[in-house]
Structure formats: C-alpha cells, structure tokens
Amino acid sequence: MGANDAYLLDAYSRSVTSVVERVGPSVAAVRVGGDDAAGQAGGGSGFVITPDGYLLTNSHVARAGRPPTAARPGLRYTVALGDGIESAAEWVGDDPDTDLALLHLVAAARLSLAPAMLGRSAELRRGEIAIAIGNPLGFEHTVTAGIVSALGRSMRASTGRLIPDVIQTDAALNPGNSGGPLLNSRGEVVGVNTAIIRGAQAICFAVAIDTAAWVIPQLLRHGRVRRAWIGVAGQTVALDRRVVTHHGLAETHGVRVLSVEPGSPADRGGLREGDIVLGLDGAALVSVDALHQSLGEARIHKDCALKLLRGHASPQVVFLSVRPTERVG
Secondary structure, three states: OHHHHHHHHHHHHHHHHHHHHHHHHHHHEEEEOOOOOOOEEEEEEEEEEOOEEEEEHHHHHHHHHOOOOOOOOOOOOEEEOOOOEEEEEEEEEEEOOOEEEEEEEOOOHHHOOOOOOEEEEEEEEEEEEEEEHHHHHHHOEEEEEEEEEEEEEEEEEEOEEEEEEEEEEEEOOOOOOOEEEOOOOOOOOEEEEEEEOOOOOEEEEEEEEHHHHHHHHHHHOOOOOOOOEEEEEEEEOOOHHHHHHHHHOOOEEEEEEEEEEOOOOHHHHHOOOOOOEEEEEEEOOOOOHHHHHHHHHHHOOEEEEEEEOOOOOEEEEEEEEOOOEEEOO
C-alpha cells in the first residue's frame, strides 16, 4: 500500500469514526415486552430525534408482529442508549404504510439527550458513504459502513402498500438493525434502516428521511398518518392503443375498478365496476400505487375530479366528482 492509499484509507476511517462518535449516543436498542408480561416480544433499533425524548424506529419493530390494523399494540418498551442508560418508553404512534413509528422516553426530562441531526435524502447521490448504527442479532451499538447503492427504489410495507423513494445500500444489516439510522459522512440521518433480502449479498434498504420528515409531524399530532379513502379495489391495466389514439390520451395505463364498496365516496360519486380511472385532479394515475399515493390528507372531505374510461365496446372518457373521506384502519 502506497503512502497516498494509506492517507485515503485513514481519511475514510476518520470520517466513519467521527460520525459514530457524534451520532452514537443518539442510537438506542429498543426492547419490546409482551402485554401479558410474559417476556420479550421483539426488539430492534431506534434513534432520538428531539431533545425532549422522541425516538424514531420502524413500525414493525414497535408492533413486534402485532397486526398493522390494530390502533395500538399495547406493548411495553425499554430503550437502552449508547451510554448504557435505560428508560421506559411510551407509544406515540406509527404508520405501517411507511414502516415508521414514534416512541417517547419516559425519563427524557432527567436525561441529557443528544438528538441525531436529520439530513435530506433528496440530496443523496449513488456512491456516497452510508453508515449504519444499530443492534444486529442482539449485539448492541454495532457500526457498519458501505455506500449508497441505488436511489428511488420501492418496496412493499406490511400493509401491501408501496413505500416510495427507498434507499438501497450495501452497508451490512441484520435482524435487529431495523429502526436504526442510515447516516451520511456528515453525520446526518438520511434514512431509517428497515429491511434486508434474505439470501442476497449486502442488499439492504432504508426508508428515506424525507419520507420520515413528512410522517413525524402527523404522528405527533394524530398518532397516525391521515389518508383519504374513496372505497374501491383496483388493478393496474395497460390501455388499448386504439382507445388511446382515438381519444388522444396522454395516459397509457390506468386503474381498472374491480369493486366499489357500497355507500363509499366512490359509490356516491357514481364510479362503477369496470371503469378505468385515468387521473385525479389532472394528475395521471398510472397504477394502483399512484392512486394510493395521491390520496393524502389534503384530499379528505375535498371534492376531487376523477377522469376515467367507461364502457367496453366503445369506451368513453367520463369525468366524475368524488369527495374522499378519511381512511380508517
């Protein structure tokens, strides 16, 4: 190894150790106890994000296998910080659709907490250093490092919905890393480690911190993320090219309505089974996932314009008005 190579390696080491020294005290092991006091139900990692003791982790860690449809899992939480101090924690809320959850340390007022600094995942580039701190396989406060392998991935949450803008990294993650921070070389949190692919070699994923920055305020206010609901089951379909040409459509895909729930906003708005939804308020809906993502809090109890194709032999473009309600469960 030449002198220049040694210098570069040393610079890399300094970068990683500096991040660990700065952020390590913010990272915690999260132990989850059963509601029947029968022992540990699960565990993972998390990290403190505010001086008053709010801790971000994964929904699947906080729920420890409890169904995502339950309002709250009724579990007990113990948080062990990097300096060895432990505190009970309370449930604040979670969003299974993005696999994020918020807990609050009961003893926060008596602790001198050093919250992690949140960065911007939108500013990430492939090839950047990625540093993970967590508690894999029960080994507390373990550090691994790699690079950002890819950006803009998507993955399914436990609810079946698509989590967008997921970060792919080759930093070694194992069960127990879930909920811990993914950091850049400046010590800023850019993602929340959430999943590994079993049998794959160093392919791991983190929920983008920009997604978390949108979720956290809603968990603080409501204990959940409020989303709009229209009451349809759908399937992504490709449009017949002849129909696209005949109507001069910009869309090439849409969402075929498989069923409409009686009394739902879609039912009241006149949506029918077999309709193909093309757009909402002027934005194209090219998939079921796009429809889900378009139904945010801002559309609850607001009139929305649906563009759709209706009919089989000679489909016609139809516009309907629906007023989504709040999704429950």
